[in-house]
Amino acid sequence: MxxxxxxxxxxxxxxxxxxxxxxxxxxxxxxxxxxxxxxxxxxxxxxxxxxxxxxxxxxxxxxxxxxxxxxxxxxxxxxxxxxxxxxxxxxxxxxxxxxxxxxxxxxxxxxxxxxxxxxxxxxxxxxxxxxxxxxxxxxxxxxxxxxxxxxxxxxxxxxxxxxxxxxxxxxxxxxxxxxxxxxxxxxxxxxxxxxxxxxxxxxxxxxxxxxxxxxxxxxxxxxxxxxTASVQGRMEVTWRDAPAEALGGLAVENRAGGDCIRSVVLEAELDAALQALRRARGRLISVTPIRRSLEQYFLEQGDTETNLGRDNEPRLQFQTSETPPFDTERIAELAK
Amino acid sequence: MIRRVLYIAHNTFREAVRDRVLYNLVIFALLMIGAAILFGQISVGIERIVIINLGLSAMSIFGALIAMFIGIGLVSKEIEKRTLYTLLAHPVRRWEFIAGKFAGLAGTLAVNACLMGMGVYAALWYVAHRLTSGDVSLLGAMYCIVLQLVIITAVALLFSSFASPVMAAVYTFALFVIGSFDQDLHAFAGLAHGATRWLAMAAAYAVPNFASLNFISSAAHGIGAGPKLLALNSAYAAVYCVTALAGATAVFERRNLK
The missing domain is CATH 3.40.50.300 (P-loop containing nucleotide triphosphate hydrolases)
Incomplete structure (x- = not known):
């Protein structure tokens, strides 16, 4: 057919x-x-x-x-x-x-x-x-x-x-x-x-x-x-009741908003980040994967065939997944 | 195939009605009522002529304005609002769209003219308290007004298929004015010499001859257009409309809907 x-x-x-x-x-x-x-x-x-x-x-x-x-x-x-x-x-x-x-x-x-x-x-x-x-x-x-x-x-x-x-x-x-x-x-x-x-x-x-x-x-x-198999994602960890430095060098980025602190960590370092948060007696609010668009991925691979004009410089654009496919039980276990 | 044209025509008619195009009838009715009362009191013996002249002229002007301003938007508005994307995603050929839009507006204008015609007869009855057999000649004049309006619609569609709405309106209005003086253009061609003569002659035949479709004055004096003349005028309007619509379709068939 x-x-x-x-x-x-x-x-x-x-x-x-x-x-x-x-x-x-x-x-x-x-x-x-x-x-x-x-x-x-x-x-x-x-x-x-x-x-x-x-x-x-x-x-x-x-x-x-x-x-x-x-x-x-x-x-x-x-x-x-x-x-x-x-x-x-x-x-x-x-x-x-x-x-x-x-x-x-x-x-x-x-x-x-x-x-x-x-x-x-x-x-x-x-x-x-x-x-x-x-x-x-x-x-x-x-x-x-x-x-x-x-x-x-x-x-x-x-x-x-x-x-x-x-x-x-x-x-x-x-x-x-x-x-x-x-x-x-x-x-x-x-x-x-x-x-x-x-x-x-x-x-x-x-x-x-x-x-x-x-x-x-x-x-x-x-x-x-x-x-996306080879795309190393990042995770956004949101917590409260612990200082912003709780994650140490694991956090790529920290932002405070209200009582909460949001940190971006590499996916591979999520476990370590959650353990650090537990040690600091922080209260975990959420863990959300941050996914790059496929196009961004290909741009970052430095594909030489990519033909970009001056006004189309690669832009760092992240898409936040709306419904994160994440193991919540594992998060809860790590956060204990 | 014809069904789809009719469905599009029906929707175009419905759009005109819901966009309150027929509200012009209210102004026309007020005009007729005012004229009937006024001229019934101050005119002696010529009130019938005045009412017919006024009524048919108003019918022609109102109709021409509707034909022009709605006609130029028939295609451009659909493209601008992108309603055409979903329409053409269905099994509709582009020529069917053009034909349906034309038929819908032509139908709207015909209904509008019919209602206005009834208004003219009502005003005549009011001033003369009776209708004579000579008043039947008005029907021929009204029919020719509808033919004029249908031609204007086709011309507006043609221009709107390639020009911006503003320019299409300008072109259509210019052609309407020139066409209304087409017999003068023919007379000028007869007097001119050389290339000017040929150019004037070509222009006189190319523009729609609205002057030959105007029987308002003769109808006011009780002189009707004969069946042969009406048949010839119908054939002329048909040929002109088909040619204009074929041109519009030819342009539209190749148009990218960006």
């Missing part, structure tokens, strides 16, 4: 400038495959080319070179769109409509027959957690609610492939978890999901594989665990 999404040398170049047109490469020739039934994360910083790739796949912009096929259909084939769902980044809809009206409109355009429309609309709204909003126009929706409407329209016609551009954007922690659950349930239904994000923890918790894009170039494709 062929891959769900096959991208062969897809590239995009814009001309910028008024008098003298200069080329600006948004996406360098991209070769990639997403297998059927896979949850595939598309990672990279803002401006890395993620949205460009997804827009190319959706036919919203046209490639400078290369081609792509989704479910064995060329991306220019309108029949392809009957079988895929798409959520654009920060979606905006006709604000004079209510959510059921909007979804009914999209259901009509997707060819869902009249007998099934209402049921599909109801199901999609319930699935994204929107209830009791039947009479509310979309202009009165919050950003998070609009994101949910966007997700509902993407899954409304039961597509085989779902493409989501920053699906967690604008959502609160509960909303983010619900979206993760939704993606997981779509995977359980056998759907193929391609979603872009710049947050590693989202990709790590959901994806079978990820691709990392940097300055329009594909850097790597693989499993998150494989890609």
């Amino acid at each position: 062929s891959a769900a999404i096959e991208i062969a040398g897809l590239s995009k170049q814009y001309s910028v400038g008024f008098w003298r047109k200069r080329p600006r490469i948004a996406l360098q020739p991209l070769h990639m495959e997403v297998q059927r039934g896979e949850v595939f994360g598309y990672l990279g910083h803002n401006g890395a080319g993620k949205t460009t790739t997804l827009k190319l796949l959706m036919g919203l912009i046209f490639p400078t070179a290369g081609s792509a096929r989704v479910l064995n259909l060329d991306i220019g084939d309108p029949a392809m769109k009957e079988r895929i769902g798409f959520l654009p980044e920060q979606p905006y809809f006709y604000d004079y409509l209510t959510a059921p009206e909007l979804l009914t409109y999209f259901a009509q355009l997707s060819g869902i027959n009249a007998g099934n429309r209402e049921r599909r609309v109801r199901t999609a709204l319930i699935r994204v957690g929107l209830r009791g909003i039947d009479r509310l126009q979309l202009r009165k929706f919050s950003k998070g609610m609009l994101q949910r409407v966007g997700l509902a329209q993407a899954i409304l016609h039961d597509p085989e492939v779902v493409i989501l551009d920053e699906p967690m954007s604008g959502l609160d922690p509960i909303g983010r978890r619900e979206v993760r659950d939704l993606i997981q349930s779509l995977k359980d239904d056998g759907k193929t999901i391609l979603f872009s994000t710049h947050i590693l923890s989202d990709a790590e918790s959901l994806c079978d594989r990820v691709a990392v894009l940097q300055k329009g170039r594909l850097r790597v494709v693989g499993r998150v665990s494989e890609l």
Whole structure:
């Protein structure tokens, strides 16, 4: 069986400038495959080319070179769109409509027959957690609610492939978890999901594989665990009732806020740090892993192929994992 | 295929209604009521002509303003607000979007003109206390106003497919003004010589001939447009709209939605 999404040398170049047109490469020739039934994360910083790739796949912009096929259909084939769902980044809809009206409109355009429309609309709204909003126009929706409407329209016609551009954007922690659950349930239904994000923890918790894009170039494709295996993480330890010097030289960084002190330590030295804290009779509040983004990791590896402009110096950017996958029992034991 | 065009047209009509576009009818109604009361009292024998002239001119101007200002936003607003991204992510071809948007606004304008037409007849009935068989000729003039509005919509769509909203409005308004004096342009071409003649002639045929679609004065005097003329005007409007929409589609089909 062929891959769900096959991208062969897809590239995009814009001309910028008024008098003298200069080329600006948004996406360098991209070769990639997403297998059927896979949850595939598309990672990279803002401006890395993620949205460009997804827009190319959706036919919203046209490639400078290369081609792509989704479910064995060329991306220019309108029949392809009957079988895929798409959520654009920060979606905006006709604000004079209510959510059921909007979804009914999209259901009509997707060819869902009249007998099934209402049921599909109801199901999609319930699935994204929107209830009791039947009479509310979309202009009165919050950003998070609009994101949910966007997700509902993407899954409304039961597509085989779902493409989501920053699906967690604008959502609160509960909303983010619900979206993760939704993606997981779509995977359980056998759907193929391609979603872009710049947050590693989202990709790590959901994806079978990820691709990392940097300055329009594909850097790597693989499993998150494989890609981060050699990344030495850092941990943030928060405590109280002990002096800031309690961790001694183990703390890379110390910050005091209120009654608490937050220290960053290397992951390898966490045990020693917790023991030092116990000796100082400090009270442990939390231990949170700090994860670097994959892109940052690749920058730090000093990859000579990386082509950064003057205004794109590597920035030290850390992502704090929202739901730390940490052994709490071990922490409690060490803190005794 | 046609269904999708109709769904988009229906949504465009719904947008116009919910954005209170039809509120212009309130101003029109007030104008007609005021005119009927005023001219019913001060005009002797010409109140019918005044009401028809005023009513049909208002219908034409109100309609043209709606066609221009909503027409130029049909495409650009969808791109600017990015509502188009989700629309085109569904199995909708770009030409279907253009055709649906055009049909939706044309339908809005037709409904608007129908309601205004009823207002004109109501005002006529108020001042004359009866309607005559000659008043049927108004329908032909109203129909030709709708044809004008439909052409303006197509032209606005064409310009908005490649120009900024402001420039599209300027171009459309300029074409509306020039088209309203198209017969003068033809007359000028007849008097000119050499390259000027050819240029003027080309321009006279290229711009929409709104002058030939204007029957307001003749309708006020009870002279209606014959069925043959109406058929020819319909064919002219159809050809002009199809050409303008084909141009808009050709541009839009190649446009990157950044």
